[in-house]
Every structure is written in C-alpha cells, then in structure tokens.
Amino acid sequence: MEIKAKLSNLKVSPRKVRLVADLVRNKKADEAEKLLKFAYKKSAGPILKLLKSAISNAKNNFNIEEDGLFVKELRVDKGRVLKRFMPRARGVAKRINKRTSHILIVLEEQRTV
DSSP, X not given: OEEEEEEEEESSOHHHHHHXXXXXXXXXXXXXXXXXXXXXXXXXXXXXXXXXXXXXXXXXXXXXXGGGEEEXXXXXXXXXXXXXXXXXXXXXXXXXXXXXXXXXXXXEEOOOO
C-alpha cells in the first residue's frame, strides 16, 4: 500500500531541495526522520514536516505502524518561477528568477519474507 503526501510551491529552488532529498530516499521512515532533524539545510524542515504528515496519514487512514514504513519515492519537481527585476549599472535591468519546488513523498510498507 502506497501512502502519499505532497507539498506545492516551496520557495526553495529544486536544485537545493534535491540535495536533501537524496539523503532520505530509500531509507526507513524513522531513520529518514533522524537524518532530516540534523540536516543543516533550509529545505530539511519542510521535508521533515512532509514526512511526518505522510507517516500520520499511514497511521490514521490505513492503520499502518511507523516502524514498517520506508521512503519508496521522494520526487522534487520544478514549480512556477517568479520573475523579478533588479536595477543595474547604466540604466539596465536584469531579471532575477525566484524558483519554487513541488515535493512528492511516497511511503510503503516493508515486506517481510
């Protein structure tokens, strides 16, 4: 059974979020939670909150315990880009792109053989 949680329009660029996402992918849920608590990146907080949301979805909606879950998929996609302009020398304006991210986390039960 797949448990999903989604975060849209996080105001951090996808390239920076993927650095944290690579730490957590294919780990057990409790191990991923510990890694995110001590990760020294801005995007670790929102990903930790999203992981906790997915774990609570598993508990409340599907009656699945936390110790049997692992992060099957953690996808970071490009969101919309806010375009802003900054005045520069000689009366020129340069564009500044403020990028956003969409994050999808999928948890799954570990199968014991």
